Amino acid sequence: MIEPILKEGERIDGLPSQNIQIIQNPDMFSYSLDAILLANFADVKGKGRGLTVDLGAGTGAVGLFYAPKVTGTIKLVEIQPALAEMAERSIAMNGLQNRISVLQADMKAIFDDIQPGSVETVLANPPYFPLRDTTKTNQDEHYELARHELTIDLPGLAQVANKLLKNNGKFYMVHRPERLADIFSAFAARKLMIKRVQFVYGKADREANMVLIEAIKAGRLGGVRIMPPIVAYKQTNEYTKQVQNILYGQPWT
Template sequence: MTDIQLQPGERLDGLPSQQIQIIQNPDMFSYSLDAVLLAYFAKPRKKGRGLSVDLGAGTGAIGLFYAQKVTGQVALVELQKDLAEMAGRSVALNGLSDRVKVINADMQAIYDQIKPGSVDTVLSNPPYFSVNETTKQNLDEHYQLARHEIAIDLPRLAQTANKLLKNNGKFYLVHRPDRLNDIMAALAARKLEVKRLQFVYGKPGREANMVLVEAIKGGGSGGVRVLPPIIAYTADDQYTDQVQEILYGQPWQL
């Protein structure tokens, strides 16, 4: 692992099971459990030999965690220059510069750098909140773009994923269960057929607060599988054994 000089306000956060460290600045934006669970949930296509793309990569957490599951190339696409720069240093820190590249661009304008129809797997942890006149937005630009559908919304994200993916390529995203109708509609309208769902619960007895989604470009209709739930915390606020294993256990298998 390469030594990297941290900038003021930055820290290193790691995922021991994947032996990956991420440079972050909490004053900008930091990844959380949803990023880890999406990278864990995603199943590489063709043993991960093809190209994978993380759209809206932030500091690169999802793509870097997922890179340990595949042997092919990974592209991290991030609009915000500061976050893309941190992601680039995290790539170098983890010794993955030969397989992982960072593209600092709007995901809707990357087709000169990533050829349409060339991608096996697309992953995304998009902004969760739609924007309307009554929406209370975070004043910080980094958090505002990360949490609210300002630069990208579900229909445009689905269209971008569709354009990038090969036929039968896979699209993975993590989102809020209360947006499930919007998610299904956006994906179906762009010929991305949902095939697997997994709900995540903060604690036993509570409503789900996260949903993991797998869709296949041009996949046949029907046949949706709902996987057993993931419960994040015990009643006394400790990680469950299931999440402990994801975070600290054996490396995730290809």
């Protein structure tokens, strides 16, 4: 690992199981468990030599955590310059410049840089909250863009993923269970056939607060599998053994 030069307010957080470290600034935005669970949930197609794109990558957590599972190239797409720059330094810190690069751009305008129909796997941890007339957004610009659909909504995200993917390429996303109807509708309209769904629960006696989705471009209708749930915390607020293994256990490869 290359020792990075940290700027004011920055820190290094890591995922021991994948031996990956990420530069973050909590005053801007920090990744959380959803990014880790998405990278863990995402499968590898074939020998993992194809192109992977992480849409709305932020500081690059999802793409970097996924990187040890594959041998191919990964592109991190992030609209915010400050977060994209942090992602670039994290790539260098982990010695992954030969496989991972950052594209600082609006994901709707990346097709001159990434050829449509060329991508094997798309990853996305998008803003969870739709923008309505009554929406109260966070005052901080970085958090607004990360939490609210200011620059792209679910149908728009599904359209970008569809355009990027090869036929039978896969799209992996983490979102909120209350948006499931919107997710199924947006994906079906763009020929992204949902194949696996996994719910994540904060604690065993609570409602699910996350959902992990796998969809295939131009896949066959039907055959949706509901995977065993993930429970994040014990009643004592410690991680469950299941999550501890994801965070601190053997590499996912």
